[in-house]
Amino acid sequence: MSEQVSNLDATLLLQLRSPVDGSALQYDEQQQLVTSAGNAASWKVIDSIPRFVDDQHLKSFGDQWTTYEVAHVDEDQATFTAKTGMPLNQLAGLRVLDAGCGGGRYSKICGETGATVIGADHSRAVDKARQLCSGLPDVRFVQADLKQLPLEPASFDFVFSIGVMHHDSNTRNVFDAVAKLVKPGGRYSVWLYRRNQWWQEAINSGLRAMTTRLPAVMLKPFCHLGAVLGGIPLVNRTANKLVNFSAHPNYENRVCDTFDWWAPQYQYHHTESELLSWFGDAGFEQTQVLPPEKQGRFYNWAYQKNLLIGSGVNVTGIRSPEK
Numbered sequence: 001m002s003e004q005v006s007n008l009d010a011t012l013l014l015q016l017r018s019p020v021d022g023s024a025l026q027y028d029e030q031q032q033l034v035t036s037a038g039n040a041a042s043w044k045v046i047d048s049i050p051r052f053v054d055d056q057h058l059k060s061f062g063d064q065w066t067t068y069e070v071a072h073v074d075e076d077q078a079t080f081t082a083k084t085g086m087p088l089n090q091l092a093g094l095r096v097l098d099a100g101c102g103g104g105r106y107s108k109i110c111g112e113t114g115a116t117v118i119g120a121d122h123s124r125a126v127d128k129a130r131q132l133c134s135g136l137p138d139v140r141f142v143q144a145d146l147k148q149l150p151l152e153p154a155s156f157d158f159v160f161s162i163g164v165m166h167h168d169s170n171t172r173n174v175f176d177a178v179a180k181l182v183k184p185g186g187r188y189s190v191w192l193y194r195r196n197q198w199w200q201e202a203i204n205s206g207l208r209a210m211t212t213r214l215p216a217v218m219l220k221p222f223c224h225l226g227a228v229l230g231g232i233p234l235v236n237r238t239a240n241k242l243v244n245f246s247a248h249p250n251y252e253n254r255v256c257d258t259f260d261w262w263a264p265q266y267q268y269h270h271t272e273s274e275l276l277s278w279f280g281d282a283g284f285e286q287t288q289v290l291p292p293e294k295q296g297r298f299y300n301w302a303y304q305k306n307l308l309i310g311s312g313v314n315v316t317g318i319r320s321p322e323k
Contacts (some may be wrong), residue, residue: 008034008045012140015118015155019052019148049130052144055123072250076105082293084160084189085316091115094157099146099178100164104129104139111139115158118151120144147177156181160189163312166268172278179282182319188284189316195269196306204244204309211262219263220255227254241302244309261310272313284317 008027016025018036025034027045034050035042044051081088092114098107101119107129110117117139119129126141133139144150146165159182165174175190182188195201211219226245230236231254236247246257261267272289279287292303292311302308 008048008050009140012050012118012142015152016050016142016150017152019144019150025150047127047130049126050142050144050150052142052148052150053122072253077109079293080106080109080162083162083191083290083312083314084158085288085290086158086160086187086189088113091158095155097149097151097156097159097178097181099149099159099161099181101126101129101141102164104132104141106160106162107139107141108133108136111136114138118142118156120146120149120151122146146174149177149181151181153180154183156186157183158187158189162191163193165190166192166270167264167266169266171268171270175278176282179284179319184319184321186319187316188279188319189290189314190275191312191314192275193267193269194306194308194311194313195271196309200242200307200309201269203242207243208262208267212265216263220259223255223258223262226258227251230254230258241307241309246310257310270313272315275313275315279315279317283320283322285320287315287317290314290316 007029013025013027013034016034017023018025018041020036020041023037025036027034028042032045033042034045077088080086088109091110094115096110096115096117098104098110098117098119101107101121102125104119104126107117107119111133115138117136119126119133119139119141121129121141121143122145124143126143130141133141142150146161147168159178161178165171165178168174171192179188196204211222229239230245230247231251236245239245240247244258244261246254246261248254248257276287276289292299292314299308303311
C-alpha cells in the first residue's frame with residue numbers, strides 16, 4: 001500500500017447508497033471499488049474518494065479548483081453565513097451536505113464547527129477539497145452527480161448549495177434531487193445566479209457562446225486581463241456591469257472568479273420568485289429570501305434592479321415535517 005490515502009473511510013461507506021437502485025454498498029479493498037448488491041454495478045475509489053462520475057461537461061471546474069488558491073478563512077465564513085442563513089454556532093453536531101463543494105472551503109468551515117460533513121461535487125475538485133480538509137476526520141467527499149447522489153434520502157439536517165446548480169443542463173432537476181436529501185424539519189439553502197436586465201443577458205450570453213468553446217490555455221489570458229481590470233477602481237465599478245469580470249480584492253480570486261463565469265458549458269440565471277416556487281413545490285416552509293452579502297445604498301439599488309452581473313438569488317427554508 002502506498003503512503004497516499006487509498007482506503008475508503010468506514011463511516012462514509014455506511015452512508016453510501018447505490019445511485020442506481022438505492023441499495024447499500026460494499027467495499028472491495030483489493031480492487032478499490034464500491035459495489036452494489038450482487039455486484040450489479042461498481043465504482044472506483046481513488047485517493048479514498050468514491051468516484052461515481054467523471055468530470056464530463058464540468059471539467060472546467062476541476063481545472064479551476066485544483067489550480068487556484070482562493071480560500072480565505074474570515075471571508076469564507078462571512079460568505080457562508082450570508083448565503084446559507086446558518087449561524088456558525090448552530091452547526092455543531094449536525095449532519096451537513098455541501099452540494100457542489102468545489103475546492104471544499106465551505107465544507108471546511110462546517111467541519112471546523114463540529115458538524116459531520118459530506119461534500120459532493122461532479123468534478124475532480126474533490127481532490128483539492130480532501131487536501132484542504134485533511135485535518136478534519138468528520139469531513140468526507142464523494143465525486144458524484146448532484147441529480148443522483150449516492151446518499152440516503154431525508155438523512156441530512158442541513159443541506160446547502162452555493163453557486164452550483166445553475167451549471168447543470170437543468171437547474172430545477174438538480175434542485176429537486178438535492179432537496180430530497182433534507183430531513184423533515186431540516187434546513188435547505190440555495191444560491192443561484194440572478195437574472196439580469198435583458199441587455200446584460202444578451203451581451204454576456206453572446207460572449208459566452210464564444211468563450212465556452214475556447215480551450216483553457218486560450219481563455220486564461222483573457223481571465224488575467226479581467227483580473228487586471230478588476231483591480232482598477234473606476235473600471236471595476238462600471239465596465240463589469242456590461243461584461244462580467246471579478247472585482248475581488250485578491251488577484252488570484254479575480255482570475256478564478258472570471259474563469260468561473262466564462263468557462264462552464266452551462267450557466268443559467270434565475271429569479272427570486274422562481275426559486276421560491278421551487279422551495280414551495282418541494283415541501284419547504286418558513287422560506288426566506290436572504291439579502292446580499294454586500295451592502296450599501298447604490299449596491300442595494302442596483303441589486304434590486306437586477307443590474308449586478310454575477311449577483312445571486314438566495315433562499316433558505318425548512319422542510320415540512322409531513323414531507
